Amino acid sequence: MGTMRACPYQNNNAFSKAYSKWFFRPFYEVPLNVDDLAEHIAKDSKLERSKVSTITSAIMKQMGELLCNGHPIRVPHLGLMKLGATSKGVETLKEYNAGTEITDLYVLLTPNKEIKNAIRGIKFMKYIKQKKTPV
């Protein structure tokens, strides 16, 4: 089970219905990149670190290419990644041309049960940021 810090903050937007109310937002730890993870993977798998880095880069490159060619990808421990599109509407079928009517293409990540359960199990800890005192 994971633990995550949550930081209280006050809504200061005078135009908002929730003006002056108190909410929580995530307090993120240091961002990690794949290289940081490669060290853990190398230790666990007994593969060389450089080899792990080469493989992870190749995996990411391959995933990008497959996605752009319309292939959804089942990602272990996370879910299904696929492309989605936004389209303008036209009156007749004959008029429809994807080249001009598709206005946006985006990546969708549908989480699987495993990650959903893991996220549901996260324990949140209140983290109060100390206000900076002027020197």
Added chain:
Amino acid sequence: MSQTTISVYQNNNAFSKGYHKFYGRVKHSTVVDEKTLCMHVAKDSGIEESDVATVYDALFKQIEEQLCNGHPIKVDCFGTLKVSFSSTGVSAAEVKEKFPKFNPETEDIRKYLSVRQIKNARLLFQPCADVKTLLRSVKFMTDKSEWETPSPDPGPEPGPEP
């Protein structure tokens, strides 16, 4: 150059402004599973498939673990994954009602807030600029096959006359 097939569909929602108009959506090819992806990577990189499979599974297991511990994961040339959540809001008056001892003038309200306000934790994926550029370069192929009327059925072949 990447190519994605767009299939055309008609909006059948009578309450929608775009009712009866024609739109496009991505026509997804076969889902790529772990084995297929590892096979592609192994072929391209010349690394053994078993090593690729080990790293592939371990990588996403690590990502899952770190995400659930509040670390955003930045994947070069791909994007950032992180866990986010929503929360309900409470006003000072509501806190005062719940904790009569609370003095808003002398005490920090944050001490009285509870993480129980947190709800709807979810996974977010933000593609990086590289992916956005790649997506912008994708070529589209329009697929209207669903709407093409099949040629009229010629009917059964005439059999030999009795």
